[in-house]
Amino acid sequence: MIKFFKKFTFLFLLPSFVFSQTEPLFKAPKGSYLTATDLHIHTVFSDGSVWPDIRLREALREGLDLIAMTDHLEYQPHKEDIPHPDRNRSYQIASELAKGQEKLRVINGAEITREMPIGHVNAVFIKDANKLLRNNAISSINEANAQQGFVFMNHPNWDAQRSDGIARLSPVQEDLIKKKLIHGVEVVNETTFSEEALKIALENNLTIIGNSDIHGLTDWLFEIPKGGHRPITFVISEGKKINQIKKALFQGKTFVWFKDLLIGKEENLLPIIKSNLLVGNLKYANGKQIGEFTLTNHSATLLNLRYTGSFSFHEDGKVFQIPPYSKKVLKIKTLTNLDYIELPFELMNGIVDPNENLKFKLIVNKN
């Protein structure tokens, strides 16, 4: 108990800079909540290099709202030194440490670890990971579903299991999807993005997921001190209760932030851009037909925009970038003074399909 208390105290006496992030990573569309999640995380309880408390601290530092502890059920290379028959231990330790604060939630999970044709499968929001430890992987997946878990395919592009790096569904995976025993797929895992996995997600109506699959330190792998970040799956839910977040995951209401890319179904990405890229009023200097307005990026990612309309800009080309949390003034040559302009754009780093970027329109009004 004393040992536990010490650990607990230490966690919440972290320096204040850890909690100093005031702006959210992305603004939520009106009437909805955004939850920044990482649903694929390892600790020493499988083949990770750190104790679960480090996972909590990393997630807090990086602005996450929810993490799932998903150690391998069947692969425990540290078991000689750290015997751990209970597959719920990393979750139990992390969730005890998370008690008493509201920022970060921890949920239980497990990685079902097989060769192809099943490959690696994560189950999150499960109740008891021990019951998933079975000889037959299909039986593990059935148990995860019996526990009302959210189940997804991990890294279908993994070059240890797909030497060409191309994600393809095996007949067993197709069958699991058809039976609705698999609900999502990682299109982003660690430092990789799979356009083929995105295609699989869209064709089979699976939830689009992107995770760190972290084994070492996120700071090192994702070069966070140099401005990097881990892959994050944002869940767009109607409320912030855990059941509402889970429901939204099942409904496919997610998008993934990976490097500079935003990856998601159009219906999910569009409201995110509309609430994070805001346009100011249109002004014309006396006697000129050059309109001026400001675009503000309220998000943590750079926005790489291409204007697809027929006007031209006075100081920019058709392609320009707006860095995170910053403004850009645009001057547009409209030939006559207009009361409003409809501006069609393509978000070049917004991916709604392997061959399609997010398209949207902004309206700029004269006061």
Ligand SMILES: [Zn+2]
């Ligand atoms: Zn794996």
Ligand SMILES: [Zn+2]
């Ligand atoms: Zn893993």
